[in-house]
Amino acid sequence: AIVYANDLMAMAGLSLAVARGISVPGDLSVTGYDDTEIAAHLQPSLTTVTTDVVAWGRAAATRLLEMVDGREPSPVDLPPARLVVRASTGPAPRRP
Secondary structure, three states, X not given: OEEOOOHHHHHHHHHHHHHOOOOOXXXXXXXXXXOOHHHHHOOOOOEXXXXXXXXXXXXXXXXXXXXXXXXXXXXXXXXXXXXXXXXXOOOOOXXX
């Protein structure tokens, strides 16, 4: 399996694997991160991790402004990331 840092890298890796005749997910599982809109429409569709990007961005901006103002950063309570399982992942192949 290959876990990429973002969906764009995962799409490139998925494309290369398929072009080289590697069965995805038969021989290789591929996972991205970001849950970009196109991820669900690839062949095979891309397993990915989704987050609330607006909440994460708001929290980052708030913390930055607090630090610039010399204040202690306030606690952050963000929704957890969620795995979106699609067709690009499967069980490890059984080898004799």
